[in-house]
Amino acid sequence: MATHTSNPEYHHGNLRQALLDAGEKLLESVGVDGLTLRGLARETGVSHAAPYRHFADKADLLAALAARGFDRLARALVATAGEHAGDPRGEYLASCRRYIELGRKHPAMYRLMFGQPQPGVGDQPELAAAGQAAFDALTAAMRRGVAAGLYRDASIETLAMAVWALVHGLTELAIAGRLGLCGEGDAGRLSEDACALLLRGIGTSRPGA
Amino acid sequence: MATHTSNPEYHHGNLRQALLDAGEKLLESVGVDGLTLRGLARETGVSHAAPYRHFADKADLLAALAARGFDRLARALVATAGEHAGDPRGEYLASCRRYIELGRKHPAMYRLMFGQPQPGVGDQPELAAAGQAAFDALTAAMRRGVAAGLYRDASIETLAMAVWALVHGLTELAIAGRLGLCGEGDAGRLSEDACALLLRGIGTSRPGA
DNA sequence: CAAAAAATGTTGACAATGTCTACTTCGGTC
DNA sequence: GACCGAAGTAGACATTGTCAACATTTTTTG
Incomplete structure (x- = not known):
């Protein structure tokens, strides 16, 4: 509901690139096994399901x-x-x-x-x-x-x-x-x-x- | 409780080897990503926590x-x-x-x-x-x-x-x-x-x- | 040989994760 | 200005690794 109304940052703008950037960073710091979709979302400041608007699943993101x-x-x-x-x-x-x-x-x-x-x-x-x-x-x-x-x-x-x-x-x-x-x-x-x-x-x- | 009394197969005998055998089989059939401790336990017919009596954690089993x-x-x-x-x-x-x-x-x-x-x-x-x-x-x-x-x-x-x-x-x-x-x-x-x-x-x- | 102790297995719980569905909000088009 | 698809959110579910508490079996040992 009114968790936030007219949030100027509701839409991230370029979440896909941001996720990949964060992914590269996390990759080096925690390894592939530590790389989690939810962690990626947290890092990027979006909700845990947001990545699914840009990647079919985890494998898809890893492939990218x-x-x-x-x-x-x-x-x-x-x-x-x-x-x-x-x-x-x-x-x-x-x-x-x-x-x-x-x-x-x-x-x-x-x-x-x-x-x-x-x-x-x-x-x-x-x-x-x-x-x-x-x-x-x-x-x-x-x-x-x-x-x-x-x-x-x-x-x-x-x-x-x-x-x-x-x-x-x-x-x-x-x-x-x-x-x-x-x-x-x-x-x-x-x-x-x-x-x-x-x-x-x-x-x-x-x-x- | 009396789920089973004096079960002759309560102790597996050689669970460690059995787990490793099943592990090799599962490795080839489902890959490393599909290899799960619980699946291994199922395959071997023991409870999901039994492997922990023989391996410190999943990484330990993989190392073996x-x-x-x-x-x-x-x-x-x-x-x-x-x-x-x-x-x-x-x-x-x-x-x-x-x-x-x-x-x-x-x-x-x-x-x-x-x-x-x-x-x-x-x-x-x-x-x-x-x-x-x-x-x-x-x-x-x-x-x-x-x-x-x-x-x-x-x-x-x-x-x-x-x-x-x-x-x-x-x-x-x-x-x-x-x-x-x-x-x-x-x-x-x-x-x-x-x-x-x-x-x-x-x-x-x-x-x- | 019985009793204590160590080993081995079981159940039940917890948090984290991947993923799905339903809802909301934003940006732009008739 | 209403409408529609894209992008994001919230909530749920099954699965998993792992831990703690309990049960049973084997072994040691007095």
Whole structure:
């Protein structure tokens, strides 16, 4: 009833974005398990059912968050490529570093991104597109490397997947805290070395490293 | 009260194991999110609070499940090593294949294993031990390979982590359904090729492949 | 061998959460 | 100025993790 009459803030204006913003924040502070729809609503100052006007259910909101994550990842890769134009080897190493850093800085988000159930048919077009964009940035980089003679002339898909898998694995292991299992492990250095080893495997044999 | 007097099945006998067994089954059928303590109790035919006599809380039970997973993984690696004694290259390829297969066959379990919060000080000694055993199996394999001249003489930790990261990444991507992003992708073949590429990177350059 | 104690299971409660339905209020259109 | 859909609210419900109190079984021990 007259809980509040003519409240100028009855309608939030842009609740959807606000929820996603708060979601990212909560993600990092309390993890995926601590991320609750009601908590999100509280954080945003709306009632507990308000999110349902913008998201079908919790999974839908999580998918939207994951899409944001992929978007950031794709942007970071494209930016890195721009910073190393004409230097595919430098681009490779910088991209690997940046990818892993991004994952380690936002572990909950990173896990969320790859924990999403594969978007079905018409489900989550945003998420599918963002994920595809990130993958496209990677394949484009590989294509440039092949053109420049840095990588051996293998299937682009194979090259891209090998790189992605290694970097993804390093990121996940780092997040899981398993990169330091080996006595004294500087996780950063281990990652660099592993990436260099793979480069040796996928590269043309010329530049003896 | 006299709900039941002198019930021969009042005490289950080995509820802990039964809960873990049911847990593994439920994991595969309904996923981690669908795995509920109460559901587990129902499945096992005990009351909803019975599990608390054997596990401190849900996280504790999940950790015990994860420990089982690592145990299986370690066993599989050791077995594979035994089947390829004296053939480090064959062992490498077979181990990679087996690792990935195991993860793909039990995706929820695999995710659970690496989703565990890093065991703190005295927490979850079982889990820590099982995880360490799996990693030890891997480093032992790498050590054999170095001794046999298959791998270049680099730090064992670096070699092991590179391999583990690649295989882990391939497994995770396969589980996430992202190994098929490339038009027509036989995920199995992609994995094999990626492992071969890394082998080329970590190997001594002699056997031109 | 009986009695005390420890282990194991049960019932009942509580707060929190995801989600649904019905109601209210706001912003804009005939 | 009345109307309509979008956006937000309140209230309810089933499910879940977890705790406390009680019951029963097994084990230890005097």
